[in-house]
Amino acid sequence: MNLWERAIEFHGHHCCVLAVGYRAAMLAREKLGPLQEGERLEAVVETADCSTDALQAVLRCTVGNRRLLVRDRGKHVFTVAKPGKAVRLALKPGIISRYGTDFAVLMEKVANGTASPGEKGRFYSWQQPLMEYILQAPAEDLFDCREVSRAPADPGFVFVSVACDKCGEEVFASFAAEREGKRVCPDCAGEK
Ligand SMILES: [Zn+2]
Ligand SMILES: [Zn+2]
Incomplete structure (x- = not known):
């Protein structure tokens, strides 16, 4: 099972927002480089949605092991740290609305179970190409990425x-x- 498949299995379905979290997790791994023996990643996410599940599945930073902190700020921003190095990835504006400004409105309705059959049809016809775009686009087209001094600390168990x-x-x-x-x-x- 590759990591994208692991994210889908953990989340329960594939979707464009899962793809956002998957790409963020993979980019963070690349930017931080390999871990030394005994080192662990820690992550802070600024929303709780499908993207959070991808991060948990790929990075093995979970709410339960307290290596994932959810600071609900309503942003697709992901900070991932290893000892001595941290990166902050912010999803660029316009990615989710790439195939239509009302895509997010439709996605809210579908996710919240209030979409009509017609709205569902329109949503799914846009969601597949958007997900494929997010999975394949160059990482620098998707995220603003910068090194930060450290991730906000979790108070611990x-x-x-x-x-x-x-x-x-x-x-x-x-x-x-x-x-x-x-x-x-x-x-x-x-x-x-
Ligand atoms: Zn989802
Ligand atoms: Zn009480």
Whole structure:
């Protein structure tokens, strides 16, 4: 199984946004070069969508191993780091709308399950050529790429827990807050 196939298997289907994440992951690997024994990649993504799954499948940086941080900023921007080197890849404007300015509108409807049969048909007739373009285009046509000093750090694993004095559920101690002399979980503290 090649890495594109691994991304499709992990994500559940192939699509143009998966292709964006796949190309970003492959470009990051190329720019960072081989890893030394014991070195690991870390990634920060600025949206959670199909592209995130490609990054997880290709780079093996996952939400669960805490080597993938999702900072939801509404951007197809991917920062990937190894010890001593980090690259930031930003999808260039106009890539997703390459075959039509309302493609993103259609994609939203299809992804959210509100597209009519006609809209679905139009979407799929554009999505295939767009995906093929993204898979084959020169990387410099797709991404603005620059080296950055480092990826924003993940706070790391926490497992030490306390029981919330209000709802009784266990919560990681570093998430608990003091309210009127009690230790409470973020929900009971009224934090969002
Ligand atoms: Zn997808
Ligand atoms: Zn609580």
